[in-house]
Amino acid sequence: MAQKVLDALKQHHASAIELTESVHGDEVAWVKREGLVAVATWLKNDPSMLFDSPVFVTCIDRLDWRPVGLPPSSAWNESKPRFEVCYQLRSHTHKYRLRLKVAVPEHDAHCPSLAGVWPAFDWQERETFDMYGIRFDGHPDLRRIYLYEEFVGYPLRKDYPKEKRQPLVRRDDLPINPIKAPDGGHHGDR
Amino acid sequence: MGVEITTTRLEDAAKWAKQSLVERATNWGRKFSLFTYPFVTACCGMEFMSVAGPKYDLARFGAEFPRFSPRQSDLLMVVGTITEKQGPALKRVFDQMAEPKFVIAFGVCASTGGFYQNYSAMPGCDQVIPVDVYIPGCPPRPEQVLDGLIMLMDRVQQGRGHSQLRTKREQLIAAQAASDE
Amino acid sequence: MAAPRDVTSLKQLVLGRKDVQDLSDTETELPHELMTVNMGPSHPAMHGTVRIVLSVDGERVVKSDVQPGYLHRCFEKESEHATYTQVFPYTDRLNYVSPMINNVGWAMAVEKLMGLTARIPKRTEYIRVIVSEMSRITDHLTCIGASAMELGAFTAFLYFLKSREWFYELLEKVSGARLTHSYVRVGGVAKDLPDNFDADLTRTLNETEKVMVEVEGLLNNNKIFRDRMAGIGAMTKQEALATGCVGPIARACGVDYDVRKDYPYSIYPEVEFDVPVGTTGDCYDRYLVRIEELKQSIRILRQCLKQIPDGPTMVDDPRCSLPPKRDTYNTIESMIRHFKHIVDGIKVPAGEGYSFVEGGNGELGFFIVSDGTGRPYKAYCRSPSFVHLSTASQLIHNHLIADIVPIFGMINMIGGECDK
Numbered sequence: 001m002a003q004k005v006l007d008a009l010k011q012h013h014a015s016a017i018e019l020t021e022s023v024h025g026d027e028v029a030w031v032k033r034e035g036l037v038a039v040a041t042w043l044k045n046d047p048s049m050l051f052d053s054p055v056f057v058t059c060i061d062r063l064d065w066r067p068v069g070l071p072p073s074s075a076w077n078e079s080k081p082r083f084e085v086c087y088q089l090r091s092h093t094h095k096y097r098l099r100l101k102v103a104v105p106e107h108d109a110h111c112p113s114l115a116g117v118w119p120a121f122d123w124q125e126r127e128t129f130d131m132y133g134i135r136f137d138g139h140p141d142l143r144r145i146y147l148y149e150e151f152v153g154y155p156l157r158k159d160y161p162k163e164k165r166q167p168l169v170r171r172d173d174l175p176i177n178p179i180k181a182p183d184g185g186h187h188g189d190r
Numbered sequence: 191m192g193v194e195i196t197t198t199r200l201e202d203a204a205k206w207a208k209q210s211l212v213e214r215a216t217n218w219g220r221k222f223s224l225f226t227y228p229f230v231t232a233c234c235g236m237e238f239m240s241v242a243g244p245k246y247d248l249a250r251f252g253a254e255f256p257r258f259s260p261r262q263s264d265l266l267m268v269v270g271t272i273t274e275k276q277g278p279a280l281k282r283v284f285d286q287m288a289e290p291k292f293v294i295a296f297g298v299c300a301s302t303g304g305f306y307q308n309y310s311a312m313p314g315c316d317q318v319i320p321v322d323v324y325i326p327g328c329p330p331r332p333e334q335v336l337d338g339l340i341m342l343m344d345r346v347q348q349g350r351g352h353s354q355l356r357t358k359r360e361q362l363i364a365a366q367a368a369s370d371e
Numbered sequence: 372m373a374a375p376r377d378v379t380s381l382k383q384l385v386l387g388r389k390d391v392q393d394l395s396d397t398e399t400e401l402p403h404e405l406m407t408v409n410m411g412p413s414h415p416a417m418h419g420t421v422r423i424v425l426s427v428d429g430e431r432v433v434k435s436d437v438q439p440g441y442l443h444r445c446f447e448k449e450s451e452h453a454t455y456t457q458v459f460p461y462t463d464r465l466n467y468v469s470p471m472i473n474n475v476g477w478a479m480a481v482e483k484l485m486g487l488t489a490r491i492p493k494r495t496e497y498i499r500v501i502v503s504e505m506s507r508i509t510d511h512l513t514c515i516g517a518s519a520m521e522l523g524a525f526t527a528f529l530y531f532l533k534s535r536e537w538f539y540e541l542l543e544k545v546s547g548a549r550l551t552h553s554y555v556r557v558g559g560v561a562k563d564l565p566d567n568f569d570a571d572l573t574r575t576l577n578e579t580e581k582v583m584v585e586v587e588g589l590l591n592n593n594k595i596f597r598d599r600m601a602g603i604g605a606m607t608k609q610e611a612l613a614t615g616c617v618g619p620i621a622r623a624c625g626v627d628y629d630v631r632k633d634y635p636y637s638i639y640p641e642v643e644f645d646v647p648v649g650t651t652g653d654c655y656d657r658y659l660v661r662i663e664e665l666k667q668s669i670r671i672l673r674q675c676l677k678q679i680p681d682g683p684t685m686v687d688d689p690r691c692s693l694p695p696k697r698d699t700y701n702t703i704e705s706m707i708r709h710f711k712h713i714v715d716g717i718k719v720p721a722g723e724g725y726s727f728v729e730g731g732n733g734e735l736g737f738f739i740v741s742d743g744t745g746r747p748y749k750a751y752c753r754s755p756s757f758v759h760l761s762t763a764s765q766l767i768h769n770h771l772i773a774d775i776v777p778i779f780g781m782i783n784m785i786g787g788e789c790d791k
Binding site: 023024025026052053054055056058060061064065066067068069070086088092095099118119120122123124127131144145146147148155156162 | 757758
């Protein structure tokens with residue numbers, strides 16, 4: 001739909017763009033971490049681009065990625081980066097849509113923050129940090145947003161079990177109180 | 191001590207939960223003038239609005255006007271999913287209410303957690319506060335809510351709400367201790 | 372008779388205070404520290420459950436820290452463990468005042484990954500649009516009704532609730548449930564519209580228009596309502612775009628963005644409707660935009676009822692449709708296909724895609740990453756309420772505490788959508 005955006009990106013920021021593709025009608029551009037803020041600022045300010053409205057930011061954890069129907073080499077292994085941070089942008093005037101993807105390895109889970117470019121990414125980056133543990137460098141106030149501060153771990157990572165609760169308060173006369181029980185109350189995990 | 195404290199069976203309760211005329215009159219007054227504190231969190235709140243609305247009128251049961259302060263209410267309706275983050279707030283609101291207080295778990299998320307069995311949704315609000323009546327449904331139909339409310343009103347009349355039984359137990363223990371001396 | 376006492380000390384004795392001219396300099400100064408007040412998470416003026424820690428100077432809000440997350444029900448984690456059809460009930464509970472729109476959004480996202488978007492039958496598309504617009508009407512009725520109630524206009528709330536009950540009854544006839552329908556399926560809808568739906572819906576729309584005339588007469592030019600809403604919580608067009616606002620909030624600021632017009636989907640190109648756009652972006656404009664959208668939704672529904680054709684309610688593709696019951700009970704192939712669909716889920720080819728619809732609050736999108744099995748690898752919901760709530764701190768800045776109530780009411784922050 002907006003192939004010219006991808007072409008202009010490749011032309012102006014060839015060093016920062018690793019790959020561009022068009023999947024199911026969405027334009028996707030893979031950007032290197034170091035060039036992310038420059039690319040984003042250019043996308044926002046350039047008169048032919050004018051990406052003035054941010055849509056979302058999220059992250060994909062490829063730990064369990066073994067797709068069915070694709071060759072086995074496309075499955076994830078330790079040598080590939082584990083996280084992909086996706087930024088979706090929209091241009092209100094030109095009606096373009098674009099997705100920027102940044103590959104982030106697990107041992108160095110940092111990504112430059114785009115909260116300074118578009119204020120909407122402030123809370124959305126906090127949500128991504130809360131759920132996946134990706135630290136956004138340059139973010140004004142990076143703390144948990146959906147979960148409480150006492151929560152340990154990052155729940156949307158593939159290695160966090162869905163039903164592992166970390167309760168803050170329980171009734172004193174509960175038959176098994178997971179806060180007070182010596183083994184953490186792991187009987188049926190209530 | 192000679193007082194039977196375990197009273198979850200109706201026969202045992204009948205032995206010492208016999209009510210005087212004054213108690214019966216007080217409970218009759220209590221059941222028809224419940225001041226609700228709707229602790230609304232999620233989708234069940236929409237059905238709570240419908241129950242309080244003109245068609246499924248909650249006002250005809252006396253439970254009309256929601257008091258938005260726990261200090262002024264005696265029925266805590268936990269409407270919707272309670273998350274672990276919300277737990278301390280719920281406990282605090284319950285503690286601030288004066289006796290006798292009753293709790294209705296409205297909806298299946300407040301009863302057992304519903305189909306949200308995960309790291310954030312608490313499996314039922316009874317992990318934090320004692321509940322008198324559980325109303326299942328996702329969300330429960332307004333008729334089901336009124337049925338649950340009538341069930342609670344019956345329990346209030348019989349003096350079998352959790353906080354009424356607690357008060358009765360303490361009074362009996364105190365009376366026994368006084369007569370032992 | 373006792374000697375007359377010194378008046379000043381008598382006042383101090385009786386009233387416990389001194390006259391102003393007797394106070395020292397330090398005592399006449401008001402305290403200059405800001406007071407911290409906590410609103411929520413359980414508070415009648417919060418739609419859904421949100422905590423705001425306010426730093427106030429008297430009644431004026433100087434700093435605020437909005438803390439969502441008290442209804443985080445892990446939509447994403449649950450959908451990773453459920454099949455694509457089992458996710459529909461979870462989507463119902465996202466924006467629970469307009470659940471059909473969420474269902475349609477999820478179905479469209481999965482269909483985009485499967486490549487079925489162009490093959491959905493016409494009647495199915497019409498049914499989807501009809502139930503979506505009915506859900507949009509219930510969304511706006513609830514939002515305006517609840518906001519009016521919080522400002523003291525209880526009558527408007529009761530009238531709109533009466534009208535909402537009619538829509539709930541109709542949606543119950545269509546799907547079986549009043550609120551959380553789970554009516555839409557991947558590739559179509561669960562079952563066809565009931566008999567007499569035409570007549571029922573037309574009668575409901577006529578009655579709702581009468582109710583709207585009454586409520587508009589009560590609220591539109593009501594001095595108290597206007598004073599409390601006009602000029603409160605204004606936002607400029609650039610701010611709305613930069614903070615990602617969409618839907619009635621952005622349209623009230625002058626941003627002319629409606630997904631149904633700008634990126635048309637389903638049969639919206641075939642119906643005529645206008646998109647109301649406001650000017651100042653304050654709460655009164657948002658209210659007017661919502662009232663006008665109600666009228667436009669009624670207009671769309673009338674056209675759909677006239678134009679709806681006959682036809683199937685599910686796409687004819689064995690990858691996602693269940694076989695007819697006669698075949699399921701009589702042939703082994705259909706029984707196995709039925710079994711595989713229910714237990715393993717619909718197999719969506721590996722890939723990722725983002726698809727969005729116009730929800731009650733704006734652009735509601737689903738970003739799905741599929742790994743070829745019947746369960747999503749990742750299902751992210753782009754919720755407009757979360758984005759709008761992030762602007763709340765800026766909107767209530769420098770307003771009175773009492774202004775927080777209309778601002779929050781008109782943002783229409785739905786807890787389920789905001790906290791997912």
